[in-house]
Amino acid sequence: MLSPLHKQLLNNYQQEFPLSPRPYLEIANHLGVTEAEVLSAFSELAEHNFISRIGPVIPPNHIGLSTLVAMAIPRAQLTAVAHLVNRFPEVNHNYEREHRFNLWFVLIATDQQHLQTVIANIETQTGFKTMQLPLLADYFINLGFQLDLDETRQAVEQADAVSA
Amino acid sequence: MIDPIDLQLIIAIQSGLPIVARPYALIAEQLALTENEVIARLKQLKQQGFIKRLGVIVKHRRLGYQANAMVVFDMPDALVDVKGRQISQHDFINLCYLRPRQGEQWPYNLFCMIHGKSRARVMQQLTQLIHSCALQDYPYDILFSPRCFKQRGALYKSTQPSFINKAHG
Known part of the structure; x- marks a missing residue:
């Protein structure tokens, strides 16, 4: 607690x-x-x-180069591919998302050549194509995230049940 | 361009400051710097924008924020900056980025992230967002994340000097 x-x-x-x-x-x-x-x-x-x-927290592209990458992986292979991707030290956040593109991760590399080498290796090792979505602009001003830590899980579920 | 010693310093603290009475002294020892030098350099890195924030990095899911959604919009280029800034002002938004569309397979260019305590809450927040930023007319999609395979900060390495040269690249 x-x-x-x-x-x-x-x-x-x-x-x-x-x-x-x-x-x-x-x-x-x-x-x-x-x-x-x-x-x-x-x-x-x-x-x-x-x-x-x-x-x-280092803002994107201030040191090195980063990009968001998405992949569309058949369900049965998703966990295995996610673990393969995790093994690359250049990968930081790696999430499953509910979409045809169901694997989303951030890559950080020293430069464009390094970045493209890592992406090529990921594609070769997994056998699936990637979609690269590099950052073009950052609109967010980070003020930290205020957590409401006093509401219990039950209260959240009850409120959802009422509003549903 | 980042100073090589500053880069070493970021590398030394990127996995977390030690939880000991004098954490900066411990880091200083590793880098053959003084404690005061470490503190002064970190202050400067924040000022210069190489460090966006220095502090506690929480695990949202463990703390009750189970629903994590990436919301994406196909926003006309002429409007995207204005809408991006409006979206960012909501306190339930964590990130808001412009990224390139990828043809028919991915028509979306404006990305934002909502961390909420439940899917129902996130859906309510999205409705509120669409209303308050007048986003009704633009195609969007919401991608919930049922699983996190890896969460950690970017890991920088010191072996490649181009890290230093390509800053702001």
Whole structure:
């Protein structure tokens, strides 16, 4: 279960993690708890897979080159192909989506030549064509994502049942 | 163009800052820098836009946001910038990008992402979005994601110097 401290850490530090020698102490002072409590709460969040990391988000194409790639894979082969694709270190997000194009992933490479080599290798190894959708413009201003962590799963289901 | 030491620094922290009292000192030690230098460089990287944000990266699905939808529109080129900016202003939108159409197999050029607690909620939010941005007249599709095979940040490597030269490429 998430404690009030876990929830504050999840929602308040997506954007501005302190850039000071003792960042966890700075957070602790801000929230009125101890540094040890903040450290163990973050360790718990990481251990239980509620956070992927405390780290940097690099905008697309600032370092290296990235593209979104989609593939249309027969259902029976989807999981196997997804795992093949996952093995490439250049692949980061990889999702199944409900569409004829059912496998979607982001590739990041050093340059266009590297990118095209990886795509050619993916096509050869999987035996399926790819569709490349590189970024042309980014309209989004990232303000972090405010999570509503107090609503229970049952409440969500009940509200959906009522509105359906 | 990114400074080579800055690139090393990004590589050192991309999988996550250590959860220890002095994380920047630990990173500094690995890179033979000082703690203050690491902090100053990270501040500068944020200012320069090489780091969009530095902070907690949450796992939406684990935290109750089970429904993840990519919504795509075929938007006339003359309108796409205006509509993209309008869509981005909604707090349930996570990303909003312009990408090239791919002929008949993929006629859509405007992409946005909605993370919601259920499919029903996401559908409500989409209806709200279509209404408030006047998107009724444009073909669209919604692609829910039932499974995530991999979620992690981009992994940058230091072996290829062209990473440095092709910044903003």
